[in-house]
Amino acid sequence: MALYFGDLLPYSSLLLEGLWTGLYITLVAMLAGSALGVLVYLGKVGPGKPLSVLCTFYIEAIRNTPLLVQLYLIYFALPALGVNLEPVWAAVIGLTLNNAAYTAEIYRAGFESVPRGLREAGKALGMKPAQIVRYIILLPATRNVFPALTNQLILLFLASSIGSIISLPELTNAIMSVSNTTYRTIEVLAVGGLLYLAVSALMSLISKRAETTIFRWAVGTHV
Amino acid sequence: MFRPFEWQDLLPLLEGAWLTLQLCGVSGILGVIFGLILGIARTSPSRIARWISTIYISCVRGIPILVIIFFVFFGIPLLFPGLEPDKFSSAVIALTCFAAAYVAEIVRGSIEAVAKGQSEAADALGLDYWRKLRYVILPQAVKIMVPPGIGFLIGLVKDSSLVTVTGLLELTHAGNVVTNLTGDPIKTFLIVAAMYFVICYGISWLGRLYEKRTGIHVDPLKVPEPAGL
Numbered sequence: 001m002a003l004y005f006g007d008l009l010p011y012s013s014l015l016l017e018g019l020w021t022g023l024y025i026t027l028v029a030m031l032a033g034s035a036l037g038v039l040v041y042l043g044k045v046g047p048g049k050p051l052s053v054l055c056t057f058y059i060e061a062i063r064n065t066p067l068l069v070q071l072y073l074i075y076f077a078l079p080a081l082g083v084n085l086e087p088v089w090a091a092v093i094g095l096t097l098n099n100a101a102y103t104a105e106i107y108r109a110g111f112e113s114v115p116r117g118l119r120e121a122g123k124a125l126g127m128k129p130a131q132i133v134r135y136i137i138l139l140p141a142t143r144n145v146f147p148a149l150t151n152q153l154i155l156l157f158l159a160s161s162i163g164s165i166i167s168l169p170e171l172t173n174a175i176m177s178v179s180n181t182t183y184r185t186i187e188v189l190a191v192g193g194l195l196y197l198a199v200s201a202l203m204s205l206i207s208k209r210a211e212t213t214i215f216r217w218a219v220g221t222h223v
Numbered sequence: 224m225f226r227p228f229e230w231q232d233l234l235p236l237l238e239g240a241w242l243t244l245q246l247c248g249v250s251g252i253l254g255v256i257f258g259l260i261l262g263i264a265r266t267s268p269s270r271i272a273r274w275i276s277t278i279y280i281s282c283v284r285g286i287p288i289l290v291i292i293f294f295v296f297f298g299i300p301l302l303f304p305g306l307e308p309d310k311f312s313s314a315v316i317a318l319t320c321f322a323a324a325y326v327a328e329i330v331r332g333s334i335e336a337v338a339k340g341q342s343e344a345a346d347a348l349g350l351d352y353w354r355k356l357r358y359v360i361l362p363q364a365v366k367i368m369v370p371p372g373i374g375f376l377i378g379l380v381k382d383s384s385l386v387t388v389t390g391l392l393e394l395t396h397a398g399n400v401v402t403n404l405t406g407d408p409i410k411t412f413l414i415v416a417a418m419y420f421v422i423c424y425g426i427s428w429l430g431r432l433y434e435k436r437t438g439i440h441v442d443p444l445k446v447p448e449p450a451g452l
């Protein structure tokens with residue numbers, strides 16, 4: 001068969017719109033999810049026993065089930081309880097709840113990687129508790145979690161494609177509808193795949209750059 | 224027209240879960256084989272091997288698994304007329320392509336995590352590249368690969384839910400079918416989720432057992448965070 005990309009030209013704006021929707025939802029879910037993740041993490045390590053059990057259960061339940069099933073529960077099961085959601089809202093809520101569990105685990109790993117001796121050293125130097133939290137816990141922990149968080153952003157962007165199954169009009173959805181109208185399946189999948197690849201490569205490039213500029217003072221060293 | 228969810232509805236779900244296990248078993252094993260080859264190529268002294276494997280790995284890791292599934296499912300019959308793999312085979316092909324790239328990254332990370340002195344010692348002993356790999360590097364690297372590999376396997380089980388788009392009757396699609404019969408998505412998909420949980424938690428339990436037995440623990444932040452969500 002001969003490949004012909006010309007048929008796709010009229011649909012390029014549809015594809016780009018899809019890409020934009022996917023990016024937009026990813027960013028919203030990343031911001032909301034990593035904020036919610038902080039709460040989940042604090043709930044897990046906090047003193048309240050029932051809350052801690054609940055947060056642990058939440059993290060494990062999300063991390064051990066597929067995102068698609070979580071989206072199905074939100075999109076198909078909630079209407080049975082009388083809550084009807086647009087695909088966009090279902091996707092945003094699903095990705096946010098999903099992301100919160102993963103970021104909570106990232107925070108845990110990041111904070112656990114700051115050795116206890118460092119905190120004691122801060123105390124010995126006569127630092128105030130607020131200073132210890134800021135300079136000795138938050139800064140090294142942020143640096144430790146930053147690469148994992150940007151990685152999570154890329155994974156989340158790729159996962160936003162799953163929204164197409166609940167008819168969210170993002171890139172994969174656009175790819176399939178263009179494929180259905182033009183029958184240029186290979187071509188549109190190749191173009192769509194390259195769009196995904198370009199954006200995720202760009203995200204990874206920017207985050208590597210950001211890593212070296214923000215944490216210039218200790219690149220490549222682990223506390 | 225709907226009938227209530229009954230115990231007999233568990234049967235198709237269990238069959239779906241069994242198909243999911245088979246799917247992940249086959250593509251997991253194939254993924255490890257190809258991933259080992261790719262990962263070794265990625266760290267090999269040959270520049271061409273490094274280039275090819277790097278391009279493959281970065282392409283697959285930068286494209287959603289769903290797009291890869293569509294590509295294999297619709298693309299293979301178009302690109303190779305006459306070749307029409309059944310749903311199970313095309314799901315295995317797609318998941319294997321995907322798994323190989325992620326396993327390769329784990330293999331690369333593990334090979335690089337083996338202390339540098341080991342490689343230098345092997346060079347000093349006059350071992351050639353393949354002997355060095357076979358007797359010095361890989362035996363140590365394989366032990367490091369297991370914990371992230373387990374994490375990846377869990378991701379594979381979860382990502383296998385996406386082949387539902389091809390109509391293969393694995394666990395998630397079985398959930399769809401049962402929902403259409405019973406009109407009870409809440410109960411059905413909670414049970415589906417619980418089944419995935421049992422499978423994934425079981426695998427991670429094995430991983431923790433391994434870490435306890437061997438004392439090998441890998442810093443989760445240093446491992447290339449693999450696998451889907």
